[in-house]
Amino acid sequence: MTETAYPNEARQEAATSAGGERKRGIDRVIILLEALLRQRAPMRVGDIARLIGAPRSTTYEIVNRLLEADMLETVGADGHVYFGRAMHLFGWAYSHHNAHYPRIVETLDRLAADSGETAQLCGLRGNKYVVLDCRDSTGPFRISSQVGVEVPIPWTASGRLLLTHMSDEAVRAFVPAEDYRLPDGRVIPQEEFLADIALARRQGYSESAALADRFTWCLAAPIRDGRGSVTLTLCFVLPVDTPEPRRIELLAMLRERTASLDLMGE
Amino acid sequence: MTETAYPNEARQEAATSAGGERKRGIDRVIILLEALLRQRAPMRVGDIARLIGAPRSTTYEIVNRLLEADMLETVGADGHVYFGRAMHLFGWAYSHHNAHYPRIVETLDRLAADSGETAQLCGLRGNKYVVLDCRDSTGPFRISSQVGVEVPIPWTASGRLLLTHMSDEAVRAFVPAEDYRLPDGRVIPQEEFLADIALARRQGYSESAALADRFTWCLAAPIRDGRGSVTLTLCFVLPVDTPEPRRIELLAMLRERTASLDLMGE
DNA sequence: CACTTATGTCCGATATACTGTACACCTTGC
DNA sequence: GCAAGGTGTACAGTATATCGGACATAAGTG
Incomplete structure (x- = not known):
């Protein structure tokens, strides 16, 4: 672990006003x-x-x-x-406060092991999407992911599921305007994003191709908490050229196993 | 998660002097x-x-x-x-800073799954022993363990392994006198404890019966870091009446799999 | 009802935590 | 050798975070 994860963008966190502001x-x-x-x-x-x-x-x-x-x-x-x-220890206490967390992680393990693909556990942090845990693909061309890195919600398939409990209005208020701009410059129309969320809600899963980058195809399925909200998702991150039959097979596996985690109170 | 883990000993953390001390x-x-x-x-x-x-x-x-x-x-x-x-996220970053951590957890998983027994990942925190992660037994009489709870080092089999890099003198200075007293009142003579550590060092594993409580038999094996020190251990927590052949079998499994994690730099 | 005990917020006074600066030390480069 | 640039520690002054106390509100009790 000697290299930094990303090209070191040595931006200052709080040095907007370089002048000495006393902070606690x-x-x-x-x-x-x-x-x-x-x-x-x-x-x-x-x-x-x-x-x-x-x-x-x-x-x-x-x-x-x-x-x-x-x-x-x-x-x-x-x-x-x-x-x-x-x-x-603090982090362990956080995760395991949800008594079903071990089962969720076990499902993540099995999804990754049985498929050989990259699988992730995802959620929100504030108004951003984060990966909470992951199992990297075993294949030669690993698509690896960064736990803890915040990503705009519209860039992800899981993000659509994680907003299914919100009204259109709430979504509009929740997601910053700049988060609709993808890394390659494309901008997702807000109405399209809202339609995606509605679709995800109806279907009970979400799928996205070449969204955050051009190389990945994401399949995401919701884990519902006691009140039926989606606070966590499981997803596969596939190479974008994965053949359709394979994608269908993986989606079925993902949906089936994730559904078995539902109906569990937090 | 409605009950507290231990009988609630509502001791105050810092209220030694009830009088108002200003703290930062x-x-x-x-x-x-x-x-x-x-x-x-x-x-x-x-x-x-x-x-x-x-x-x-x-x-x-x-x-x-x-x-x-x-x-x-x-x-x-x-x-x-x-x-x-x-x-x-902070805790995840801590654990996974050790690039081999995923393999360690995978080994923990497999030990627990293949044996059906309770398995733990252990380490030190300050001069106390802590469980860092665990997989509880699947059997009807679960011996479950508490991640994050600090325990005196001499109460545990793993504790002996975790001190193998220290001289007798260093151990004497490191372990508080009161930690040699077991929950049932027995006191472990310091010389015996030092001999246990030496034995653990020679054997490459540690074993203890009815130490912290009367019901458990512990088997522990060391994970060596890059410099050969033992900073982590894997262990089984067995019912004390586990037959000897079974214990021998489990010890072999534990030692074999743990050894495969050695020689890895931190 | 009156009485007790809790929560969550607000506010002025003051003890002090944070800051700037200085220092000793080490390494690197020329 | 000297300057430049880094680390880690120490200290005094002042901006301010902490504290105690007061308040409104709510919930439980007899």
């Missing part, structure tokens, strides 16, 4: 953790300070406190830090 | 998260305030900030809060 510790902590999550790699304290736009002295203070608490951990010998074991 | 936000946050981890259940803000010995107004302030950041999440309709999705 909690805010610094939150910004720091989010920055580490985006970086997806251990960082040195000096770099963290620069990235989050905090004074070096403050950053040392905070990092040391978080190290003490095990929320951060030193990595290697040259002052890099990354998330610590406490975070694992 | 970061410290409150850390204490709050640790309290939530021990409670293993959503709590209301008022209860949190009492538990961590913080003023109500401060607690509201902090909880609301953490809710905004998605580090906490409201649960149900009556003001309960618990860990939020951000924690999941």
